[in-house]
Amino acid sequence: MLELNPDHAQISSALADHMKVAFGPSWKESLCEKEIDEKIDPGQPALLVISLSALRSLDLLRELRPLTSECRAAKLFSKHMKIEEQASALKNRVNIASGTPSRIKKLIDVEALGLSRLAVIVLDMKTDTKGYSLLTLPQVRDEFWDLYRNYFHQRVLEGALRICLYDEIPVNIKKEKSNQDE
Helix, strand or coil: CCCCCCCCCCCCCHHHHHHHHHHHCHHHHHHHCCCCCCCCCCCCCCCECCCHHHHHHHHHHHHCCHCCCCCCEEEECCCCHHHHHHHHCCCCCCEEEEEEEHHHHHHHCCCCCCCCCCCEEEEEECCCCCCCCCCCCHHHHHHHHHHHHHHHHHHHHHHCCCEEEEEECCCCCCCCCCCCCC
């Protein structure tokens, strides 16, 4: 797990600062090299942000603007974007990507999105208006865990990939009452 800088609040506006610290003093080289060199294939982000929805993915990309003004970012969600368009865009150098579990998995499956360079995954823990998050909305949760098991878990165990839980994590998670509680 990636430990965040305690001097910065865990709010979206501080996300860029947290990522600079996470990548260390060489963050600019890791995230912002514009040219593809022989070692790095196109469509290989170093930072991947996974969110509950397309709108939240866009919000987080906006908050990463201090980084994305110099780094190439990719939007990986289905709202108004066809998978073919995204696959085509991923043929270029991508440093930061933000999207939903379903679209990210589809792009990996069609080999448009590569993970060999991936160093940090940010899991957006912000809840929506109904109180659901990436890990609690049933369909999105299932898609996320499928993505995690198939593509991230082994790299996390090997220490090649760090995970960051980001934003406010709800303390009061509603539990269904069982008959024993009554």
